[in-house]
Amino acid sequence: MSSYSHAAESLPHEGEHHGPPEPHYSSRIMPATLGMYLFIASEIMLFGSFFTAYFFVRVVNGTPWPTPPYHIPLFVATINTFILMTSSATMHWATQAIKRGNVWGMRAGLLLTFLMGSAFLISQIYEYMRAGFNTSNGAFATIFFCLTGLHGCHVFVGLTILLFMTIRAFRGHFSAEEHHGVEIGGIYWHFVDVMWIVVFTTVYIL
Amino acid sequence: MRNPLRSEAEAFRFLVVVVVGAALIVAASYGNTWAGVAVAVLVFAALGRWLMR
Numbered sequence: 001m002s003s004y005s006h007a008a009e010s011l012p013h014e015g016e017h018h019g020p021p022e023p024h025y026s027s028r029i030m031p032a033t034l035g036m037y038l039f040i041a042s043e044i045m046l047f048g049s050f051f052t053a054y055f056f057v058r059v060v061n062g063t064p065w066p067t068p069p070y071h072i073p074l075f076v077a078t079i080n081t082f083i084l085m086t087s088s089a090t091m092h093w094a095t096q097a098i099k100r101g102n103v104w105g106m107r108a109g110l111l112l113t114f115l116m117g118s119a120f121l122i123s124q125i126y127e128y129m130r131a132g133f134n135t136s137n138g139a140f141a142t143i144f145f146c147l148t149g150l151h152g153c154h155v156f157v158g159l160t161i162l163l164f165m166t167i168r169a170f171r172g173h174f175s176a177e178e179h180h181g182v183e184i185g186g187i188y189w190h191f192v193d194v195m196w197i198v199v200f201t202t203v204y205i206l
Numbered sequence: 207m208r209n210p211l212r213s214e215a216e217a218f219r220f221l222v223v224v225v226v227g228a229a230l231i232v233a234a235s236y237g238n239t240w241a242g243v244a245v246a247v248l249v250f251a252a253l254g255r256w257l258m259r
Contacts, residue, residue, distance in 0.1 A: 095215070096215075182214070186214030186218075187211050191211065193221050198224075205232050
């Protein structure tokens with residue numbers, strides 16, 4: 001009798017929480033957004049380490065940029081820059097469209113962004129094949145491929161996110177009230193474009 | 207302090223600011239390298255001020 005009453009006392013009462021404690025959510029920031037912030041912070045540190053290597057090769061060591069007889073494919077990169085900036089504009093258009101409840105505007109914006117991102121990546125691969133040098137051709141070539149390649153990997157990740165966003169958009173997962181998935185993907189895509197502006201300016205132009 | 211990644215619209219605005227800043231640095235550095243350095247310092251200061259507003 002006494003063991004039965006002890007067991008009954010240890011049981012949770014009605015309305016009490018079972019299992020592990022409930023996670024604490026900040027009232028100011030959503031977990032998914034916080035996750036994207038932390039991811040982007042880690043990406044900034046990764047790019048920072050590559051830019052440090054660039055700085056040491058070009059400024060501290062004084063390596064000629066580009067090292068003769070190689071040439072940087074500036075024309076293709078300039079076209080790519082316009083493509084990527086336009087893709088950011090269509091991404092912004094997609095987000096603004098869904099905020100106003102324009103589902104087809106969002107779908108068109110996401111599809112165009114995905115196509116332009118793919119065009120960027122394909123022309124970068126083409127640029128690599130025609131560059132006339134590879135990673136074994138000195139410090140300049142190594143840093144060139146590391147920085148542009150690292151950015152290319154980020155475009156690939158962004159395209160994967162965009163692909164899922166576009167599929168979800170065509171399945172009707174987003175609305176004027178529920179479009180957080182488009183918002184977060186858009187933040188990442190703009191971050192990738194900001195990094196390209198830094199890479200393009202430092203590696204190709206200056 | 208302004209969070210440049212607070213929303214998609216804010217991130218897009220930040221991208222436009224970065225494009226304008228980079229264009230100013232490139233334009234100044236074409237004339238003289240040190241002019242480019244000076245403009246870069248000014249652009250970074252303005253960017254910091256914009257973010258801290």
